[in-house]
Amino acid sequence: MPLSSTIYVLAIPFFMFLFLGLVGVKMPRKITGVIGVLGMAVTTVWAYAIAFTYFFGNGEGQMLDGVRQQIVTTDWTWLSFYADKLVVRLGVLLDPISAMMLIVISTVSFMVHLYSLGYMSDHDGNPEKGFQRYYADLALFTFSMLGLVVSTNIFQMFIFFEMVGVSSYLLIGFYYGQQPANHASKKAFIVTRLADLFFLIGILILSFYTETFDFKEIMGANGHDVCNAFTSAQGLTFMGCSVTGWALTFIFIGGAGKSAMYPLHIWLPDAMEGPTPVSALIHAATMVVAGVFLVARMFPLYVLEQGAMDIICVVGAFTAFYAAAVACTQSDIKRALAFSTISQIAFMMTSLAVSSAKGELIGGHEAGLGYMASMFHLFTHAMFKALLFLCAGAIIHAVHSNENSKMHGLHKYMPITSIAFLIGCLAIAGIPPFAGFFSKDEILVACYEKGIGWGLWMSMVAGMTAFYMFRIYYLIFFWKKHEVHGEHKPKDQPWTMTVPLIVLALISCVAGFVPFGKLVTWDGVQLETHLNLPVACASVGIALIGIGLATVMYWKENPLPDKLATMFKGLWTASYKRFYMDELYQFITHKIIFQGISKPIAWFDRTIIDGFFNLLGNVTNSASFGIRKMQSGNVQGYVSYYIIGAVLLAAITGIVILFV
Amino acid sequence: MDLTLLMYIVPSLIMFGCGVYGFITRKNMIAMLISLELMLNSVDINFVVFNRYLFPAQHEGMFFTLFAIAIAAAETAVAIAIIINVYRLAKNVDINQITKMKF
Amino acid sequence: MESLGNVIMYVIIALTIIVFSVLAVTTKKILRSATYLLFVLLATAAIYFQMDYEFLGATQIAVYAGGIVVLFVFAIMLTHKPGEDAAPLTSNKRILGLTACGLGVILCGVALFGFAKFASKSLPSMDDFTIDKLGQALLSTDKFGYLLPFEAVSVLLLACIIGGVVIARKR
Numbered sequence: 062m063p064l065s066s067t068i069y070v071l072a073i074p075f076f077m078f079l080f081l082g083l084v085g086v087k088m089p090r091k092i093t094g095v096i097g098v099l100g101m102a103v104t105t106v107w108a109y110a111i112a113f114t115y116f117f118g119n120g121e122g123q124m125l126d127g128v129r130q131q132i133v134t135t136d137w138t139w140l141s142f143y144a145d146k147l148v149v150r151l152g153v154l155l156d157p158i159s160a161m162m163l164i165v166i167s168t169v170s171f172m173v174h175l176y177s178l179g180y181m182s183d184h185d186g187n188p189e190k191g192f193q194r195y196y197a198d199l200a201l202f203t204f205s206m207l208g209l210v211v212s213t214n215i216f217q218m219f220i221f222f223e224m225v226g227v228s229s230y231l232l233i234g235f236y237y238g239q240q241p242a243n244h245a246s247k248k249a250f251i252v253t254r255l256a257d258l259f260f261l262i263g264i265l266i267l268s269f270y271t272e273t274f275d276f277k278e279i280m281g282a283n284g285h286d287v288c289n290a291f292t293s294a295q296g297l298t299f300m301g302c303s304v305t306g307w308a309l310t311f312i313f314i315g316g317a318g319k320s321a322m323y324p325l326h327i328w329l330p331d332a333m334e335g336p337t338p339v340s341a342l343i344h345a346a347t348m349v350v351a352g353v354f355l356v357a358r359m360f361p362l363y364v365l366e367q368g369a370m371d372i373i374c375v376v377g378a379f380t381a382f383y384a385a386a387v388a389c390t391q392s393d394i395k396r397a398l399a400f401s402t403i404s405q406i407a408f409m410m411t412s413l414a415v416s417s418a419k420g421e422l423i424g425g426h427e428a429g430l431g432y433m434a435s436m437f438h439l440f441t442h443a444m445f446k447a448l449l450f451l452c453a454g455a456i457i458h459a460v461h462s463n464e465n466s467k468m469h470g471l472h473k474y475m476p477i478t479s480i481a482f483l484i485g486c487l488a489i490a491g492i493p494p495f496a497g498f499f500s501k502d503e504i505l506v507a508c509y510e511k512g513i514g515w516g517l518w519m520s521m522v523a524g525m526t527a528f529y530m531f532r533i534y535y536l537i538f539f540w541k542k543h544e545v546h547g548e549h550k551p552k553d554q555p556w557t558m559t560v561p562l563i564v565l566a567l568i569s570c571v572a573g574f575v576p577f578g579k580l581v582t583w584d585g586v587q588l589e590t591h592l593n594l595p596v597a598c599a600s601v602g603i604a605l606i607g608i609g610l611a612t613v614m615y616w617k618e619n620p621l622p623d624k625l626a627t628m629f630k631g632l633w634t635a636s637y638k639r640f641y642m643d644e645l646y647q648f649i650t651h652k653i654i655f656q657g658i659s660k661p662i663a664w665f666d667r668t669i670i671d672g673f674f675n676l677l678g679n680v681t682n683s684a685s686f687g688i689r690k691m692q693s694g695n696v697q698g699y700v701s702y703y704i705i706g707a708v709l710l711a712a713i714t715g716i717v718i719l720f721v
Numbered sequence: 722m723d724l725t726l727l728m729y730i731v732p733s734l735i736m737f738g739c740g741v742y743g744f745i746t747r748k749n750m751i752a753m754l755i756s757l758e759l760m761l762n763s764v765d766i767n768f769v770v771f772n773r774y775l776f777p778a779q780h781e782g783m784f785f786t787l788f789a790i791a792i793a794a795a796e797t798a799v800a801i802a803i804i805i806n807v808y809r810l811a812k813n814v815d816i817n818q819i820t821k822m823k824f
Numbered sequence: 825m826e827s828l829g830n831v832i833m834y835v836i837i838a839l840t841i842i843v844f845s846v847l848a849v850t851t852k853k854i855l856r857s858a859t860y861l862l863f864v865l866l867a868t869a870a871i872y873f874q875m876d877y878e879f880l881g882a883t884q885i886a887v888y889a890g891g892i893v894v895l896f897v898f899a900i901m902l903t904h905k906p907g908e909d910a911a912p913l914t915s916n917k918r919i920l921g922l923t924a925c926g927l928g929v930i931l932c933g934v935a936l937f938g939f940a941k942f943a944s945k946s947l948p949s950m951d952d953f954t955i956d957k958l959g960q961a962l963l964s965t966d967k968f969g970y971l972l973p974f975e976a977v978s979v980l981l982l983a984c985i986i987g988g989v990v991i992a993r994k995r
Contacts, residue, residue, distance in 0.1 A: 694820030697745050697753075697917070704741060704924040708931055715935070723946040724826050724834050729871060730936060732841040736864065738929040743849030745921035751899055755861050756849055758892065762868050765884075773875040775942070777950040783877050784961070784970055790887050791977050795984035797892050801899045802992035808903045 082197035097196035152213035179557035202228035256318020263311030270294035320352025337454030377410030415511035434503030441496035459551035490527035499573035527607030535615035
């Protein structure tokens with residue numbers, strides 16, 4: 062498969078979007094669903110072919126002296142400003158991470174397409190209302206996400222960044238008849254838009270100094286030879302930091318908004334109002350890693366800006382802990398998984414940030430370990446988190462509730478789902494040989510290299526991860542006997558939903574053995590990875606401790622969790638309420654911004670500005686009412702006025718002529 | 722005794738004044754129309770007299786009057802058509818009775 | 825120095841115009857008003873003859889005296905019962921009318937006598953203005969040609985014919 066055909070990987074979903082959105086609504090729902098799945102299947106095969114050609118083929122100059130090259134397969138000039146000095150291009154860039162992302166996106170998207178056939182139907186297999194719209198939106202999202210990862214320049218990336226935001230908005234608000242879905246979609250859109258504003262500012266600063274948008278021109282081939290304009294702009298300072306530091310920090314804020322980093326994470330738990338497959342695709346596997354991808358894409362610049370890196374590091378490490386702490390107490394399984402996602406993405410961010418621990422070795426190898434680990438974790442996490450969400454969707458579809466108090470003891474009824482969920486839990490907890498173990502182990506190694514403190518902190522969070530995941534698992538599938546309501550017994554779902562679970566579970570089992578160090582590194586040079594035995598043992602040990610604790614507390618119904626909850630009541634409630642972050646936002650927006658700023662402005666607008674124009678209108682109106690009697694309808698009256706006016710005019714003219 | 726320009730203008734001026742007076746004071750629409758004709762006519766006289774006395778080489782004033790007469794004829798025809806129509810509706814031609822076209 | 829006949833003629837014309845104008849706007853009987861208008865129009869035609877514009881005078885008589893006044897008489901016949909007087913005028917209207925008329929006349933008079941110097945010019949001689957020349961001028965497109973207004977007036981007259989028919993016809 063020639064690499065130049067990468068553009069069709071984007072074109073197919075876009076065509077599907079148009080087709081399903083425009084023509085599909087006239088067709089039977091089931092057929093549109095099948096068409097959507099088939100389209101996505103073609104896209105997936107194509108994307109796999111491209112990725113394998115890129116990684117393992119050896120034509121078209123993709124390997125030079127053992128260095129994997131970036132390849133631009135398509136390049137169109139879209140806008141050119143300012144006598145071609147500033148050109149916005151649209152194109153397709155293939156490099157290790159974009160090729161990897163092609164696989165991730167197409168795999169998860171295909172699984173979700175297939176799964177949705179079952180999920181978006183009732184128990185008799187009849188698709189629900191809006192089915193066509195759902196598939197059209199999924200296709201739009203897939204297109205935007207694919208476009209994002211193959212962007213050749215930062216402006217194109219911004220465009221697709223916004224497009225994934227829009228499609229996320231559309232899909233969260235899919236059940237627009239329900240108020241929570243509307244609120245959640247608005248919240249997601251507004252928060253990510255706010256972050257994207259910073260992203261845009263960052264882009265403007267960066268491109269102002271480098272005079273280009275293109276990644277290749279800014280960072281050079283494979284991230285070496287960062288352009289001179291950038292390095293000289295580093296010398297310029299603004300408020301104590303270099304301007305490039307500001308630019309990169311702003312860009313990171315944009316990424317943090319999409320990747321739900323603290324304190325911009327508040328939209329992600331609410332985004333779970335959307336259909337569960339959407340949560341799996343957008344809010345677990347693909348869109349939320351856009352921020353990580355963004356930082357990874359600009360990694361060669363971040364390496365040069367330690368200040369920005371430190372910010373990312375601190376934000377990432379704190380978010381990982383915070384989200385894990387919140388996830389330990391959530392009773393809504395999708396929210397718990399959402400916080401788990403936040404925590405895991407924070408892992409990736411931290412890993413990227415510690416990657417420059419040996420910043421002075423920019424040309425060196427070890428600088429890239431965290432980068433590689435981060436991308437590895439992105440890959441594996443996408444698989445097992447999609448798996449977990451799809452399992453959650455199967456459970457929700459069976460019991461019609463998100464609350465784990467309505468579940469309990471489902472293992473007997475849904476064995477396939479249970480085993481798949483267990484595999485996901487083991488993977489995320491980091492138990493060998495499942496996928497999460499390998500990637501998380503690399504992250505921890507990178508963290509320990511940065512400093513023992515970072516390593517310990519992240520290990521602790523890894524332990525918490527194991528604990529909360531198994532807490533959810535036990536609460537869903539064990540704890541006590543399931544209370545069956547009426548005739549309707551929960552059972553494993555139809556094949557369209559089960560097959561994706563099995564496939565993703567298999568991937569989660571084997572994905573850890575992918576030789577990532579040889580395939581995805583920041584500079585294209587292969588990286589030798591070896592298992593760091595002490596770290597691996599420690600992380601497995603701490604994961605086992607977490608699992609053991611969860612088993613003790615949640616395996617069988619017992620009063621221990623409640624006892625602990627009452628013992629640490631304050632802490633437990635704070636965690637359950639997500640440490641009052643939503644309340645804090647509520648306070649800031651409603652009490653400070655709305656009351657303190659918007660109200661006076663609104664008052665000024667209503668009374669002063671509107672008042673002025675109302676005054677003008679009223680004066681005109683009353684004046685007209687006053688003189689309206691002159692319009693008597695009496696023609697002779699008009700003539701008299703006319704003659705008197707003419708005479709006066711003539712008299713005035715005469716006087717002026719005579720005396721001036 | 723010379724017949725000067727002024728001697729033609731003064732009767733014309735008086736005619737115009739009468740037209741104004743009649744137009745304002747008359748109640749009957751036809752009478753108002755007659756006053757209107759007086760005013761028009763005085764203007765025609767002015768055109769011709771000024772033309773003849775001041776610019777005898779050209780004849781613009783005369784042509785202007787010629788066209789004005791044509792237009793006056795048209796105007797009168799339409800006005801009388803309107804008046805007759807009004808009479809049909811209101812059974813009189815009193816201008817004070819026809820004040821519907823106000824505010 | 826004008827011939828005596830001309831002067832006498834002028835005096836008759838001026839007196840006719842002044843007297844019948846005043847009568848036309850003050851008489852109570854509307855049919856008489858139309859008749860007085862006819863005299864004023866005829867006197868105007870006489871002025872045109874004195875100015876050596878015979879064609880114009882003839883037009884004045886034909887169109888005004890012959891056409892418009894007859895139209896007036898018809899309209900009066902159609903809208904009035906025989907022997908009906910015009911309604912008496914209100915005093916405040918009369919004052920308004922007198923004021924407007926007086927002001928206008930005074931203003932024009934002042935302006936006119938301000939230019940008394942050239943206004944006291946006597947009648948200059950004029951080339952013979954024949955119908956032939958008039959016809960050439962009306963239908964020519966040169967300078968001092970009047971084809972465009974001529975055509976415009978024809979369209980206007982057509983519009984008036986149609987308009988008059990549409991407005992006045994019985995519904």
